[in-house]
Amino acid sequence: xxYKEEFTHETLDAPFLEDFLKIFHEYKAEHEGFKEHYTEIPxxxxxxxxxxxxxxxxxxxxxxxxxxxxxxxPDGKYLVKLSEFKRLNDFDPRFMLLLLKRFPKCSIxxxxxxxxxxxxxxxxxxxxxxxxxxxxxxxxxxxxxYFKYYDQTTKETVVNHDFVGWNIRTFMxxxxxxxxxxxxxxxxxxxxxxxxxxxxNLK
Amino acid sequence: xxxxxxxxxxxxxxxxTNFNEKRSxxxxxxxxxxxxxxLFYDDIPSELELRWLxxxxxxxxxxxxxxxxxxxxEHVIKRIRERRDEALKKLDTExxxxxxxxxxxxxxYEVKQxxxxxxxxxxxxxxxxTNEASHVDPPILTTYMYEI
Numbered sequence: 001x002x003y004k005e006e007f008t009h010e011t012l013d014a015p016f017l018e019d020f021l022k023i024f025h026e027y028k029a030e031h032e033g034f035k036e037h038y039t040e041i042p043x044x045x046x047x048x049x050x051x052x053x054x055x056x057x058x059x060x061x062x063x064x065x066x067x068x069x070x071x072x073x074p075d076g077k078y079l080v081k082l083s084e085f086k087r088l089n090d091f092d093p094r095f096m097l098l099l100l101k102r103f104p105k106c107s108i109x110x111x112x113x114x115x116x117x118x119x120x121x122x123x124x125x126x127x128x129x130x131x132x133x134x135x136x137x138x139x140x141x142x143x144x145x146y147f148k149y150y151d152q153t154t155k156e157t158v159v160n161h162d163f164v165g166w167n168i169r170t171f172m173x174x175x176x177x178x179x180x181x182x183x184x185x186x187x188x189x190x191x192x193x194x195x196x197x198x199x200x201n202l203k
Numbered sequence: 204x205x206x207x208x209x210x211x212x213x214x215x216x217x218x219x220t221n222f223n224e225k226r227s228x229x230x231x232x233x234x235x236x237x238x239x240x241x242l243f244y245d246d247i248p249s250e251l252e253l254r255w256l257x258x259x260x261x262x263x264x265x266x267x268x269x270x271x272x273x274x275x276x277e278h279v280i281k282r283i284r285e286r287r288d289e290a291l292k293k294l295d296t297e298x299x300x301x302x303x304x305x306x307x308x309x310x311x312y313e314v315k316q317x318x319x320x321x322x323x324x325x326x327x328x329x330x331x332x333t334n335e336a337s338h339v340d341p342p343i344l345t346t347y348m349y350e351i
Contacts, residue, residue, distance in 0.1 A: 093345050094349060096346050097346050097349060099342075100342055105324070108345075199339075200326075201325065201335070201339055203323075
């Protein structure tokens with residue numbers, strides 16, 4: 001094993017991250033706050049325990065429709081996809097070099113790149129279509145945002161608040177039904193997120 | 204003409220066929236169609252979509268599909284070499300720009316060598332399916348320009 005498979009969450013610092021933020025704010029100003037790109041959604045309809053415990057987990061056990069992030073909300077446009085903005089994508093190699101220090105000899109693939117405007121989030125999902133270690137680097141403007149997951153051991157949900165500024169989280173995505181890593185996100189502040197798959201397939 | 208492809212992540216079944224109506228489909232594909240597990244194309248699927256089809260042995264009579272591991276390995280190496288060769292070309296251009304900068308040239312030669320060695324760094328013991336093959340993505344193919 002080349003890396004820890006348990007959930008981790010730390011602060012992160014690197015000089016280029018400030019440049020990344022600067023470019024993001026330029027795009028944000030240019031697109032008038034991205035207001036045409038998203039819809040605010042109440043926290044209860046995104047990350048509530050009841051949605052997972054009373055609704056999803058009592059449905060069909062293969063949970064096929066929850067494998068992919070973000071497809072579940074009926075509105076359909078609730079986050080801003082930053083992968084559409086080239087100057088932000090230009091930072092991919094720098095993110096990868098940062099991750100290579102933690103995960104040497106692993107393939108690294110970008111998996112999701114979002115701006116969560118205040119009062120938006122990511123509905124419960126599992127990512128089980130790609131069962132690899134995930135690493136999410138995210139920025140929280142004031143820390144009023146969180147990552148919530150379901151602990152398969154305790155059978156309880158855990159709210160993991162963002163630190164103010166840059167965060168890095170890792171967690172293992174499993175595809176077995178009894179090991180699925182159910183998770184969701186909600187933000188009441190500006191939150192940026194860049195996700196990566198870390199695949200242990202190099203020598 | 205329509206084209207239907209069924210593919211699941213574990214590569215148990217895959218089928219591509221042309222058809223004009225549902226009744227012309229093989230039975231197992233009809234079942235996947237009913238479950239919404241087929242992708243449909245108005246034209247022959249693109250190279251990207253079909254990139255992995257060559258890695259299967261498909262028996263349409265027995266309706267079985269098996270991954271051909273040898274072809275899978277060849278295919279992964281071919282894809283990596285294509286990306287690697289493109290990177291080496293860009294580094295050749297960069298090399299001309301930095302003649303005289305010995306330190307940068309030394310880093311460039313080192314990165315080039317790592318790119319040349321790339322196919323040998325893939326651990327094929329853990330690449331058994333097309334889904335796993337699609338996740339072979341050595342970071343140096345993205346980071347090379349930032350490493351010189």
